[in-house]
Amino acid sequence: MKNHIFQLNRRQALIGSGAAALAAAAGPAFAATTNMKDALRMLAGKVFYSTDQPGRWKGKEAGHSPLIKIDKNGSDILLRAATQHPMSPQHHIVKHIILDGELNFMKEQMFDLTFDMPRSRFELNGYSGRLYVVSMCNKHDNWINWADV
Numbered sequence: 001m002k003n004h005i006f007q008l009n010r011r012q013a014l015i016g017s018g019a020a021a022l023a024a025a026a027g028p029a030f031a032a033t034t035n036m037k038d039a040l041r042m043l044a045g046k047v048f049y050s051t052d053q054p055g056r057w058k059g060k061e062a063g064h065s066p067l068i069k070i071d072k073n074g075s076d077i078l079l080r081a082a083t084q085h086p087m088s089p090q091h092h093i094v095k096h097i098i099l100d101g102e103l104n105f106m107k108e109q110m111f112d113l114t115f116d117m118p119r120s121r122f123e124l125n126g127y128s129g130r131l132y133v134v135s136m137c138n139k140h141d142n143w144i145n146w147a148d149v
């Protein structure tokens with residue numbers, strides 16, 4: 001599994017807004033970029049993070065990058081994600097979000113810090129292609145990883 005290094009504005013990417021909003025949020029240098037891939041690359045390690053692009057959270061990779069396991073049985077797909085992160089009222093994982101290969105929202109699982117560990121399961125039967133998992137920490141922002149089905 002390879003870590004995802006796309007760069008995307010966390011808010012726009014997670015809720016599916018367009019490139020114009022992304023460019024406006026990132027400033028003049030970003031707005032001059034016409035290629036979305038280049039634009040997204042500029043935001044990795046700044047707005048969202050991965051093990052390859054930990055940015056200001058360098059050293060926090062192991063506890064924040066979501067681990068992904070895919071079980072496939074014919075067209076039945078079960079994605080399991082885990083973040084190796086403590087759950088306390090002051091510092092915890094808020095949720096896991098699943099995005100498709102085009103970064104469209106598919107599913108999410110919120111965590112109740114009283115009862116839950118930051119582990120999630122998603123049935124994605126019939127899906128094929130790339131899947132992104134975003135793990136949202138209340139202190140250390142959004143961390144992304146990917147898997148191919």
Ligand SMILES: [Fe+2]
Nearest residue numbers: 137138139140
């Ligand atoms: Fe954290």
